[in-house]
Amino acid sequence: xxxxxxxxxPTTVVGSYPKLGNASEIIKKxxxxxxSEEEFHEKIRDSINEVVKDYLEAGIDIISDGEQSREDxxxxxxxxxxxxxxxxxxxxxxxxxxRKPIITGKLERIKEMIITDWLYTSKISNGRPVKLIITxxxxxxxxxxxxxxxxxxEVIMDFAKIIREEILEGIKNGAKYVQVxxxxxxxxxxxEEADLLKEALDYIxxxxxxxxxxxICYGRLERLLPYILDYPVDQFDLEFKNSDFRLLPYLKEYGxxxxxxxxxxxxxxxxxxxxxxxxxAIDKLMKLDIIGPEKVFIDPDCGxxxxxxxxxxxxxxxxxxxxxxxxEQY
Amino acid sequence: MVKxxxxxxxxxxxxxxxxxxxxxxxxxxxxxxDHEITIAISSSAVIGxxxxxxxxxxxxxxxxxxxxxxPFLESWRNVSIAGLLRYFDNNFFYRIPIFTAEPDVxxxxxxxxxxxxxxxxxxSLLKAVIPGPLSLVLMGKNESGLSKEDLANSISxxxxxxxxxxEKAGAGMIQIDEPILSDHEISEEDAxxxxxxxSNIAKRVKIPTALSVYFDIPKKEVYEKIIDTKxxxxxxxxxxxxSRALDLIESxxxxxxxxxxxxxxxxxxxxxxCDKIKEIFTNILKIEKEEVGITxxxxxxxxxxxxxxxxxxxxxxxxxxLGNELNAEIINPIKEVEKQ
Ligand SMILES: [Zn+2]
Numbered sequence: 001x002x003x004x005x006x007x008x009x010p011t012t013v014v015g016s017y018p019k020l021g022n023a024s025e026i027i028k029k030x031x032x033x034x035x036s037e038e039e040f041h042e043k044i045r046d047s048i049n050e051v052v053k054d055y056l057e058a059g060i061d062i063i064s065d066g067e068q069s070r071e072d073x074x075x076x077x078x079x080x081x082x083x084x085x086x087x088x089x090x091x092x093x094x095x096x097x098x099r100k101p102i103i104t105g106k107l108e109r110i111k112e113m114i115i116t117d118w119l120y121t122s123k124i125s126n127g128r129p130v131k132l133i134i135t136x137x138x139x140x141x142x143x144x145x146x147x148x149x150x151x152x153x154e155v156i157m158d159f160a161k162i163i164r165e166e167i168l169e170g171i172k173n174g175a176k177y178v179q180v181x182x183x184x185x186x187x188x189x190x191x192e193e194a195d196l197l198k199e200a201l202d203y204i205x206x207x208x209x210x211x212x213x214x215x216i217c218y219g220r221l222e223r224l225l226p227y228i229l230d231y232p233v234d235q236f237d238l239e240f241k242n243s244d245f246r247l248l249p250y251l252k253e254y255g256x257x258x259x260x261x262x263x264x265x266x267x268x269x270x271x272x273x274x275x276x277x278x279x280x281a282i283d284k285l286m287k288l289d290i291i292g293p294e295k296v297f298i299d300p301d302c303g304x305x306x307x308x309x310x311x312x313x314x315x316x317x318x319x320x321x322x323x324x325x326x327x328e329q330y
Numbered sequence: 331m332v333k334x335x336x337x338x339x340x341x342x343x344x345x346x347x348x349x350x351x352x353x354x355x356x357x358x359x360x361x362x363x364d365h366e367i368t369i370a371i372s373s374s375a376v377i378g379x380x381x382x383x384x385x386x387x388x389x390x391x392x393x394x395x396x397x398x399x400x401p402f403l404e405s406w407r408n409v410s411i412a413g414l415l416r417y418f419d420n421n422f423f424y425r426i427p428i429f430t431a432e433p434d435v436x437x438x439x440x441x442x443x444x445x446x447x448x449x450x451x452x453x454s455l456l457k458a459v460i461p462g463p464l465s466l467v468l469m470g471k472n473e474s475g476l477s478k479e480d481l482a483n484s485i486s487x488x489x490x491x492x493x494x495x496x497e498k499a500g501a502g503m504i505q506i507d508e509p510i511l512s513d514h515e516i517s518e519e520d521a522x523x524x525x526x527x528x529s530n531i532a533k534r535v536k537i538p539t540a541l542s543v544y545f546d547i548p549k550k551e552v553y554e555k556i557i558d559t560k561x562x563x564x565x566x567x568x569x570x571x572x573s574r575a576l577d578l579i580e581s582x583x584x585x586x587x588x589x590x591x592x593x594x595x596x597x598x599x600x601x602x603x604c605d606k607i608k609e610i611f612t613n614i615l616k617i618e619k620e621e622v623g624i625t626x627x628x629x630x631x632x633x634x635x636x637x638x639x640x641x642x643x644x645x646x647x648x649x650x651x652l653g654n655e656l657n658a659e660i661i662n663p664i665k666e667v668e669k670q
Pocket of ligand 1: 014183215216217301302303
């Protein structure tokens with residue numbers, strides 16, 4: 001089954017979706033070693049089915065598995081790599097914690113981590129492309145403790161090696177859209193930090209025959225932007241709505257000409273943006289005449305995992321409607 | 331001979347008991363009395379860890395603070411809290427203060443805590459830590475109708491009363507945290523505003539006062555205002571970038587302030603190396619020859635509890651080692667008592 005992705009304003013998602021069905025319970029069972037990794041991915045399929053159903057009903061063009069297997073974008077990988085020890089609880093906000101993993105040895109990939117879910121999702125996507133999404137080396141480093149390397153560049157390059165192996169396996173299986181998530185980069189919008197990641201991305205994406213996407217969100221994107229423009233990627237997927245489109249004039253200023261994953265709905269707000277509001281957001285970008293409609297991918301600011309399902313889906317539905325209207329206009 | 335002393339900069343992570351107790355309280359499965367008892371026991375434990383490390387000033391761990399602003403916001407009128415925002419370059423989020431009208435104080439945060447914990451802290455002195463007015467204003471939302479300056483002024487009036495009450499209750503030091511001053515986008519006008527307001531707050535007490543700036547090394551123009559503020563001590567995060575910190579200190583000095591140096595890395599979990607600390611410290615001794623405090627780079631709340639306790643011990647250990655190797659006089663409250 002093949003699916004024609006619209007030439008202008010294709011719609012997509014950043015990755016995560018609210019945990020549906022028994023996903024959270026299944027993750028806990030896997031954590032407690034009550035089920036094997038194989039059983040885990042088998043059992044999580046019911047949740048992926050539900051995610052894909054929502055995406056297809058909303059009409060999203062390029063979908064994801066909703067990251068139903070991932071309790072957390074760093075912990076998921078830490079639990080599956082050699083060189084990590086389970087961490088202890090560290091607070092994120094209020095009385096909410098995550099188990100920040102600890103690097104205690106040389107990092108190595110044992111086996112594939114995201115391919116099984118990706119393959120399954122591709123099977124049930126009615127031909128729509130599915131993004132292969134992996135947490136990037138910079139974020140893996142920043143959101144782990146390191147007790148082994150003591151040298152940030154070394155850690156990042158070892159992560160790069162692991163990530164490249166995973167991506168190559170995805171490509172071998174037919175992945176056409178590869179996204180590396182780097183939310184931590186925007187917290188340190190400095191050139192040295194951006195350069196550190198660039199070296200890793202050069203390695204990761206070398207010769208990769210697929211759409212290469214990097215997602216970055218929040219923080220000070222406008223400060224980061226000039227340092228990342230020469231990254232070896234086809235598309236930056238960025239948050240705009242939450243920061244009130246503050247970034248737009250900077251795209252113009254820096255002569256941005258890559259594809260853009262354009263975040264038009266706020267994943268931290270329970271309010272479903274109206275079709276008009278989203279269409280206005282698209283107009284804002286188009287008026288600046290930075291890139292053509294074939295380079296603009298309409299999506300949310302970030303993963304939808306913190307939203308209730310009906311609101312997440314409502315936002316997707318309106319996003320698709322707004323993109324359709326825009327396609328007629330531009 | 332240079333005088334040396336140690337102190338932990340701010341709050342501690344929550345032990346498993348506190349985490350569970352707070353969760354139970356949120357769920358309605360616990361009572362406020364249970365909560366207070368758990369906090370009291372756990373706070374006493376972290377105070378004990380600091381005393382036994384020979385620290386001159388100790389904190390009560392601020393285990394019930396969700397972030398550096400929250401207890402104050404919850405004690406003032408015309409302030410609410412909203413969604414989460416990233417707290418500097420940490421994977422940690424604070425709730426945004428929203429000032430809806432001129433803030434007004436309903437109750438004070440520190441006096442009660444100081445009265446309770448100062449006995450536990452003996453022979454060390456208990457420190458009261460307050461957020462600075464500039465961080466509160468710039469990291470919050472001003473919907474009060476007041477100008478930024480008026481709002482900051484009004485906040486600093488409340489904080490002035492807060493520190494007076496803390497002093498009266500027996501606090502040994504007042505520390506004013508202005509992490510926002512480490513932000514390189516802070517304007518000179520904002521830094522000047524912080525300087526004026528903090529000077530006004532510090533003026534209200536006779537006990538030692540410290541202005542503490544962390545997460546990064548402030549830019550030069552801002553640093554000049556910092557060392558010009560009327561406090562006794564300036565506390566800096568040295569280990570985030572030791573070379574930039576030394577450059578700044580070598581070029582600008584400390585004015586007439588005494589430095590408190592953040593030399594124990596409280597955002598990472600490796601064991602701090604006393605020899606590396608000594609290297610940096612020796613450079614600073616060329617500039618400050620009378621008195622230096624040694625502290626942690628930031629609060630402890632982004633590492634697990636057991637590592638924070640370990641680092642408290644390392645702070646005391648390195649302090650002692652530095653004192654011996656550099657032939658300095660260490661102010662260690664336990665030893666003072668032993669002498670008596
Ligand atoms: Zn994101």
